Amino acid sequence: MAKMAASVVAESGEDVFRKMFKFYKRREPPPDLKEVTDFSSGAASGGKIVPLKLDPAAVSDEDAARVGLHPVRDWRAFGLQGYPGFIFISNPFLRGSQAFWVRQCLKTYPQKPNVCNLDMHMSPCDTQDIWARSAQALRSPPSEKRQPKTLLERLRWVTLGYHYNWDTKTYSANSYTPFPPDLHMLSSRITAACGFPGFRSEAAILNYYRSDSSLGIHVDESELDHSRPLLSLSFGQSAIFLLGGSQRQDPPTAMFMHSGDVMLMSGPSRLLYHAVPRILPPPRQHAAFLDELSCSCALPTANVLEPVSQEDWDVCSRYIQSSRVNMTVRQVLGPGQSFPEDLSSAHQTDDKGRTVGYQDDENSGKRKRTCSDPVGTVET
Template structure:
């Protein structure tokens, strides 16, 4: 990837932008051979095993939120990106907010589900000032909080408090512009990112915009934890791609249903909701990012200051529209925060 970045940078254009355009390109299609695929489960020069704490979450606690026992997770990190963890595998069930589209058949006008690009949870992000506030808040979903806090605890962040979340909805031609997330008041807490449905090419760069990024796949069921030195790195999603053959997302089965048990935080889905969820994730991608906004003892300033360094996070529904460097449509933008990146199979 570094060799490719060096060969692509010319005319003063930064490496990240060049590589973003490379993977976003439709004709001719890009070469994906340099994209890291954690689902292959083969550590190499870049992919290294990452440690989690099986004692941080009991088997019973894991099962209550639809997770496998921590000792069975497949967790990886990336060389050169301390604090990144990635787990690959089904997290249990898809997000519990389900919107139903029209019945199949002849072409229908665009529905609310077709037009949906993002939803915010908890502290709602102000896209104009790039800040959160105590006055713009709704209760954070208890089940997503339970899931997030247990994953964070296993990754070395006990006491993680899920306070804000963004659901980004990607169609096959969507992308997410280059940005870095710094709007949370406490950057010592991790960002958790959950992927469902179609796969994505995820680019993770450095602390400077011109730093060349590393490309990796994000598959359905993957969880990425970004913390530490990786918390304020530039990142982007230039392309949505088909899910791997044989995966639940590739054939419309959707994610597996977790076993229900006493005290479960996971609400069972009706057959209608499961069909709607599976149908949507077969052709689209849903990404859920969860973050803690305030540290212990912190409160919002009376006059919040806007963050000028970050690009607006945008999901662009049309691939011929700029995916970065512009405010874009409000209905397609959201800013998220990232900690170190770890991927694991949960």
């Protein structure tokens, strides 16, 4: 595959990553998926999957259960040869608990004061209650007559904590709202088990993908401290995720992300190119999240996961039957670090005239997304 792509570079000037992206995005004829690594089955790994032992002492079984996770010793965690710092955890969620996180993504996190794509062209009062304005239509059986899309179906992204500015590709101190404590609790437990105690969830980007959406090739470099990992959580439909190198010429590895799968990009893998060229229906064994509610009674009681009502689940399950939601949680600032504009003028530059607070990453790639609808944008 890489060889084939390299010859195209010579002919058309296209880089290897873009060639792969287009290969997996193509509808007709559908792409051959036999080279896509599946961590859940070990398929098509080319021997590149390395089982990892995480630290079971980092999170107690009770603390894991409180956020809907299996005990750490039971997690199926993997590394990938050639990608140090990349960790894939194959669905560590307790049966029944994904429903809670899906409901948070659809009902709770899009609420004010969080920011979403609809705010870019609608007034705050019109985006006040996306859930309430959409739920009725999503609950009723699909009608023959074409209905206008609900707000929930038009949702593409939500930002939490330090709100990512798509135009300037920066975070700033004056665009911050409190980060959801439940999502921080989940994130800090997963990152601790992966060897990163003290992770601070300071920003998150939630991407909402329809079946024909994709996410362009990019590097997440806007955070000021790259020594902290980037955590990614996926729910709903499956996806093909491409993980490349630090150059667009590096051939990417294609892998499936199924509902409940968790990924950590840290160390040398923190600043690698990546993209989501395709959303796919889950294989049968991964479709269990659709009947998650039937066993929510089995969840431990002393946890942050409130039960999801049947009424809410009707909407969520309808939505995720054709959509995928991904949350990437980020620590933006290192310990004691602040944004350049927060500093008094006396501290704004160091003795060489460089801005304090920024870590210079001129050589890494740029994420290309538009402001109002990043998902669905094809990288150019």
